[in-house]
Amino acid sequence: MSAIHLQNLVKKFGDFTALKTMDLAIADGEFMALLGPSGCGKSTTMNMIAGMEEPTSGKILFGERDMEGVPMGRRGVGFVFQNYAIFTHMTVRQNLAYGPRMRGAAKAEIDRRVGAIAEMLQLTPLLDRKADRLSVNILQRVAIGRSAIMEPAIFLLDEPLSNVDAAFRAVMRTELKQLQRQFKQTMVYVTHDQLEAMTMADRIAVMDHGVLQQVGTPFEVYNNPANVFVARFIGSPGMNLLKGRPAESDRGLVVDLGPLGVTPPLPDAIAPAVRAARADVLYGFRPEQVAVSDRGLSMPVSFVERIGARTIVHLGESESAVKAVFENDVGLAIGQTAIVAPAESSVRVFDAATGQAIK
Numbered sequence: 001m002s003a004i005h006l007q008n009l010v011k012k013f014g015d016f017t018a019l020k021t022m023d024l025a026i027a028d029g030e031f032m033a034l035l036g037p038s039g040c041g042k043s044t045t046m047n048m049i050a051g052m053e054e055p056t057s058g059k060i061l062f063g064e065r066d067m068e069g070v071p072m073g074r075r076g077v078g079f080v081f082q083n084y085a086i087f088t089h090m091t092v093r094q095n096l097a098y099g100p101r102m103r104g105a106a107k108a109e110i111d112r113r114v115g116a117i118a119e120m121l122q123l124t125p126l127l128d129r130k131a132d133r134l135s136v137n138i139l140q141r142v143a144i145g146r147s148a149i150m151e152p153a154i155f156l157l158d159e160p161l162s163n164v165d166a167a168f169r170a171v172m173r174t175e176l177k178q179l180q181r182q183f184k185q186t187m188v189y190v191t192h193d194q195l196e197a198m199t200m201a202d203r204i205a206v207m208d209h210g211v212l213q214q215v216g217t218p219f220e221v222y223n224n225p226a227n228v229f230v231a232r233f234i235g236s237p238g239m240n241l242l243k244g245r246p247a248e249s250d251r252g253l254v255v256d257l258g259p260l261g262v263t264p265p266l267p268d269a270i271a272p273a274v275r276a277a278r279a280d281v282l283y284g285f286r287p288e289q290v291a292v293s294d295r296g297l298s299m300p301v302s303f304v305e306r307i308g309a310r311t312i313v314h315l316g317e318s319e320s321a322v323k324a325v326f327e328n329d330v331g332l333a334i335g336q337t338a339i340v341a342p343a344e345s346s347v348r349v350f351d352a353a354t355g356q357a358i359k
């Protein structure tokens with residue numbers, strides 16, 4: 001019943017098409033993140049699922065049921081926004097109890113549910129505090145609790161953590177995931193923060209400019225990006241992409257990167273397709289999957305960034321710039337020439353003209 005199907009969904013605002021077309025199947029009980037940069041159409045998609053916006057065309061099904069014309073209040077969805085919507089003149093307890101009370105639940109039942117949700121969201125000591133005395137962090141926790149207490153089969157969250165501070169956000173990521181595990185709702189979570197999507201979601205729908213770019217598990221979108229947009233957007237820093245052409249060598253098919261030096265042979269899984277494509281390509285590898293070597297890409301070190309235990313080494317410049325991330329200090333300094341080798345199995349190749357992964 002609480003699976004969600006978006007079929008050929010389109011949304012126009014006047015002449016502007018915010019969502020070009022969206023086909024997405026979200027399974028019952030799945031945690032799906034809608035991830036993409038600002039303006040890509042995430043909230044528009046979410047608002048249509050919630051029933052706050054009508055699609056221009058296409059269908060939204062909950063289970064087998066077409067949601068066309070079904071108002072927000074009848075869809076059985078819980079919704080939490082970026083800006084918490086809670087009653088500031090009430091206590092935390094009154095806020096949490098509001099929904100069940102409106103539904104006519106018995107007092108004992110309300111008390112039980114408020115107690116359980118407060119415990120889960122660490123609100124128990126604050127239950128009798130007035131909401132106007134609480135921090136933004138806690139208010140957002142109350143807002144999530146107020147929606148969750150209704151035990152909606154579908155829970156929609158639109159950037160719920162973007163106004164809370166970083167330390168609290170980390171705590172809430174864990175709590176939201178636990179909440180979903182416990183209630184087993186279908187969760188749709190809008191965010192532009194890949195860390196949130198990567199840590200919580202079962203699958204991620206990556207969007208850009210009103211177009212769904214890829215749907216996959218966090219592992220899939222990181223390891224096998226469907227195109228150059230996903231390759232660059234996922235990962236921090238994103239995937240390195242260097243212009244090249246497929247070439248034969250005594251070590252098998254490689255990508256010729258011109259003066260940058262020897263590049264490793266392509267993984268067996270993609271080498272035949274790259275050979276068949278014979279086009280200009282983008283040679284991609286993750287900054288985390290690079291080793292200092294005596295054979296590989298020879299590039300000048302342009303900058304060294306130390307972030308705690310990690311070191312990000314910037315190599316080369318402009319179009320042939322790449323980044324390499326090391327978990328320890330590799331002793332490289334600005335001005336040196338470094339030879340780095342991407343792990344062969346991690347190499348991905350994209351058609352330079354279309355941006356699509358060659359598979």
Ligand code: ATP
Binds near residue numbers: 013037039040045
């Ligand atoms: P953000 O995180 O910035 O909200 P988003 O991915 O959620 O980004 P949407 O809010 O879905 O993006 O907006 C997608 C595009 O549609 C944007 O260019 C936005 O300006 C436009 N848009 C959204 N709502 C309306 C509206 N009511 N009228 C006109 N244009 C709109």
